[in-house]
Amino acid sequence: MKIALISPKGPLYRRSGGVFKKSLRYQPLTLTTLAALIPAELKPELQLIDEGIADMPDNLDADLVGITVITGTARRAYALADALRQRGVTVALGGPHVTLLPEEASEHADTICVGYAEDAWPQLLRDFAAGRLEKIYRQSEDFSLADKTDMPFARRDLFDKRDFLTQAVFEATRSCPHDCEFCVAPAAWGRKQYQKPLDWVMADIRQFIARTGQRRILFVDLNLVADKAYARELFTRLSELKVQWFGLSTVLIGHDRDLLELMAKSGCKGLLLGLETVTPSSLRDANKRFNSSIDYRALIADLHRLGIAVQGCFVFGLDHDTPDVFDATVQFAIDAAVDLPRFAVLTPFPGTPLFHRLEREGRILTRDWELYDAQHVVFQPSNMSARQLADGHERAWKEVYRWRAIGQRLWRAGSLNALGLGANLGYRFYARHLHRFYTCDWPLDSRWSLPWQAARSLAILPEHRSVCG
Ligand code: B12
Ligand code: SF4
CATH class of the missing domain: 3.40.50.280 (Cobalamin-binding domain)
Structure with missing residues (x-):
C-alpha cells in the first residue's frame, strides 16, 4: 500500500x-x-x-x-x-x-x-x-499509553537529519492536568496526563544513542513535572544515561527543591517555562493563578545556579494587559536574565474555553485559521487596539533580541556560550523578519474590525486572504 x-x-x-x-x-x-x-x-x-x-x-x-x-x-x-x-x-x-x-x-x-x-x-x-x-x-475511552510496552519507536530515520537542528526528540507523557484558559491540551485531550512506560522511554533513548552517538536530547512533553512521582523516576533513570536534555515544565517546579536538584543532576540543561505575563491580574484572566505562587526572578536565578538555561514564554493580549506591557516584559526578560525569551500573541484556538468566552463577548475578529499562529491578532483585546497589540508584540521581539539585550541577558545568566548564542541568533533572525508577515492586511485598524466582521458575516465581504501563503 x-x-x-x-x-x-x-x-x-x-x-x-x-x-x-x-x-x-x-x-x-x-x-x-x-x-x-x-x-x-x-x-x-x-x-x-x-x-x-x-x-x-x-x-x-x-x-x-x-x-x-x-x-x-x-x-x-x-x-x-x-x-x-x-x-x-x-x-x-x-x-x-x-x-x-x-x-x-x-x-x-x-x-x-x-x-x-x-x-x-x-x-x-x-x-x-x-x-x-x-x-x-x-481515541477510545480507556485509552492509555502506560500499557503499551511494545509500542514501536518513532521512525526518526525517515527524515534526512541534515534538515533539522536535531532529531533527538523524545516524549514520555502527553497532555497536562492544568486548565489554563487559552491552552489547547486540556481542551483537546482532557486533563488526564498519559504516561508512557519508563522502560519504553529509556529503551527509545538508548537505541537512538546507540544509532547516532548523540547524547543531547529534547522532550516535547507539555509538562514534564505534572506527576512528581513519574518525574522523579524519569529523572533518576535519565541520570544513568548520561545525557544532556531540554524540556518543558511549569514554574511549580520551584516549589520542590529536591525535584529541581534531581532534574539538574539528571542532565537538564534547558527548561521552557510558561511565565506568560508580568501583569499579576492577567494570570487570573488566563486561569493560571498557580504561577503567582512563584517568584519568577528567584526561580530563574536558582535554575541558572543549577546550570539550567531558561526559555521564558510570555503571551500578550490578556484582558488586563495595557500598552505598557510590552516594554515591561522586555525589561523583565533582561533584568531577570531570561536566556531565551519567546513572545506570543494570545490566541483563542477553537475549542478552548478562551475561544468560547471571546465568542460570547463578540470579540473574535476572524475565523481564518491561517492567522491562528500565535503571531497574529485574531480577537479584539480589551485594553488596546488590535493594531497596538500586533505592533507591540513585534516591537518586543525586536527589542529583546537587540545585540545589547542579548549580551545583557546572557552575561547575567552566565550562559554566554555557543549554545546560548546560537539559539539567540536563531530567534534574532525570527524577530527581525516577523514584520514580513504583517505586510498582509491584518490586523485591521480596530475602528474597522467590527464593521468588517459584520459585513463578512452577511457575506458582503470575502474571507480574509493573507499574502503570506
Ligand atoms: C513540534 C511542534 C511544533 C512544530 C511543528 C508542528 C506541526 N505539526 O506543524 C512547530 C515548531 C512548527 C510548531 C509551531 C507551532 N505550534 Co506546535 N507543537 C509542537 C509540539 C511541541 C510537538 C508535536 C509532537 O511531535 N507531538 C508528539 C506527537 C506524537 O503527538 P501529536 O502530534 O499530537 O500526534 C498524535 C495525535 O495527535 C495523532 N495525529 C496527529 N496527526 C495525525 C494525522 C493523522 C492522519 C492521524 C491518523 C493521526 C494524527 O496521532 C499522533 C499519535 O497519537 C506540540 C505539543 C505536543 N507535545 O504535542 C505543539 C502543538 C502542536 N503546537 C501548538 C502551537 C500552539 C504552535 C504554535 C502556534 C506555537 C507558536 N507560538 O509558535 C506554532 C503554530 C505554527 C502554525 N503554522 O500555525 C499547539 C497546537 C494548537 C492548535 N490548536 O493548533 C500544540 C498542541 C501545543 C499546545 N499545547 O498548545 N509546533
Ligand atoms: S500548564 Fe501549560 S500545558 Fe498545562 S494547561 Fe497550562 S498552558 Fe497548557
Missing part, C-alpha cells in the same frame, strides 16, 4: 520564505510516530513530507494520504486534502485541530482520527485495506 504522510506548511513555518530556520527546527514526532504505527502486513511504501523543510511533489503517488493538522495549518491542510481527493486519493486527517473541530475537518476528508492514534491509526489502515473505511476513528 502506498501511504504518504504530510505535515502542511504555515506562513512562518515553511521551506522557503519562512522565519523558522534550521537553528530553531527540531524534528517533530508526529509523522515519524504515525509511520512507525503502520502495520507491517500492509507492506507500506512510505513517503513522509514535512512542508516546513520540503515542497510537495507535483504528482504525489499514493493510495492513502494522512495529513496532520494544527489550527495554523488547517487552511493549507484542507486545500491539499481537497485537491488530493479530487484526484481519487483517499485522505485521512488527524491532529490537534481535527480533535478540536471534527465536523469541520470531516468535510475535507474521507476519514478523520480524533484524539491520540496509537490504536485508531492501525485500525483505520487495516479497514482501508479491507475496503471498509469508516468516517471517523476516535
Whole structure:
C-alpha cells in the first residue's frame, strides 16, 4: 500500500520564505510516530513530507494520504486534502485541530482520527485495506499509553537529519492536568496526563544513542513535572544515561527543591517555562493563578545556579494587559536574565474555553485559521487596539533580541556560550523578519474590525486572504 504522510506548511513555518530556520527546527514526532504505527502486513511504501523543510511533489503517488493538522495549518491542510481527493486519493486527517473541530475537518476528508492514534491509526489502515473505511476513528475511552510496552519507536530515520537542528526528540507523557484558559491540551485531550512506560522511554533513548552517538536530547512533553512521582523516576533513570536534555515544565517546579536538584543532576540543561505575563491580574484572566505562587526572578536565578538555561514564554493580549506591557516584559526578560525569551500573541484556538468566552463577548475578529499562529491578532483585546497589540508584540521581539539585550541577558545568566548564542541568533533572525508577515492586511485598524466582521458575516465581504501563503 502506498501511504504518504504530510505535515502542511504555515506562513512562518515553511521551506522557503519562512522565519523558522534550521537553528530553531527540531524534528517533530508526529509523522515519524504515525509511520512507525503502520502495520507491517500492509507492506507500506512510505513517503513522509514535512512542508516546513520540503515542497510537495507535483504528482504525489499514493493510495492513502494522512495529513496532520494544527489550527495554523488547517487552511493549507484542507486545500491539499481537497485537491488530493479530487484526484481519487483517499485522505485521512488527524491532529490537534481535527480533535478540536471534527465536523469541520470531516468535510475535507474521507476519514478523520480524533484524539491520540496509537490504536485508531492501525485500525483505520487495516479497514482501508479491507475496503471498509469508516468516517471517523476516535481515541477510545480507556485509552492509555502506560500499557503499551511494545509500542514501536518513532521512525526518526525517515527524515534526512541534515534538515533539522536535531532529531533527538523524545516524549514520555502527553497532555497536562492544568486548565489554563487559552491552552489547547486540556481542551483537546482532557486533563488526564498519559504516561508512557519508563522502560519504553529509556529503551527509545538508548537505541537512538546507540544509532547516532548523540547524547543531547529534547522532550516535547507539555509538562514534564505534572506527576512528581513519574518525574522523579524519569529523572533518576535519565541520570544513568548520561545525557544532556531540554524540556518543558511549569514554574511549580520551584516549589520542590529536591525535584529541581534531581532534574539538574539528571542532565537538564534547558527548561521552557510558561511565565506568560508580568501583569499579576492577567494570570487570573488566563486561569493560571498557580504561577503567582512563584517568584519568577528567584526561580530563574536558582535554575541558572543549577546550570539550567531558561526559555521564558510570555503571551500578550490578556484582558488586563495595557500598552505598557510590552516594554515591561522586555525589561523583565533582561533584568531577570531570561536566556531565551519567546513572545506570543494570545490566541483563542477553537475549542478552548478562551475561544468560547471571546465568542460570547463578540470579540473574535476572524475565523481564518491561517492567522491562528500565535503571531497574529485574531480577537479584539480589551485594553488596546488590535493594531497596538500586533505592533507591540513585534516591537518586543525586536527589542529583546537587540545585540545589547542579548549580551545583557546572557552575561547575567552566565550562559554566554555557543549554545546560548546560537539559539539567540536563531530567534534574532525570527524577530527581525516577523514584520514580513504583517505586510498582509491584518490586523485591521480596530475602528474597522467590527464593521468588517459584520459585513463578512452577511457575506458582503470575502474571507480574509493573507499574502503570506
Ligand atoms: C513540534 C511542534 C511544533 C512544530 C511543528 C508542528 C506541526 N505539526 O506543524 C512547530 C515548531 C512548527 C510548531 C509551531 C507551532 N505550534 Co506546535 N507543537 C509542537 C509540539 C511541541 C510537538 C508535536 C509532537 O511531535 N507531538 C508528539 C506527537 C506524537 O503527538 P501529536 O502530534 O499530537 O500526534 C498524535 C495525535 O495527535 C495523532 N495525529 C496527529 N496527526 C495525525 C494525522 C493523522 C492522519 C492521524 C491518523 C493521526 C494524527 O496521532 C499522533 C499519535 O497519537 C506540540 C505539543 C505536543 N507535545 O504535542 C505543539 C502543538 C502542536 N503546537 C501548538 C502551537 C500552539 C504552535 C504554535 C502556534 C506555537 C507558536 N507560538 O509558535 C506554532 C503554530 C505554527 C502554525 N503554522 O500555525 C499547539 C497546537 C494548537 C492548535 N490548536 O493548533 C500544540 C498542541 C501545543 C499546545 N499545547 O498548545 N509546533
Ligand atoms: S500548564 Fe501549560 S500545558 Fe498545562 S494547561 Fe497550562 S498552558 Fe497548557
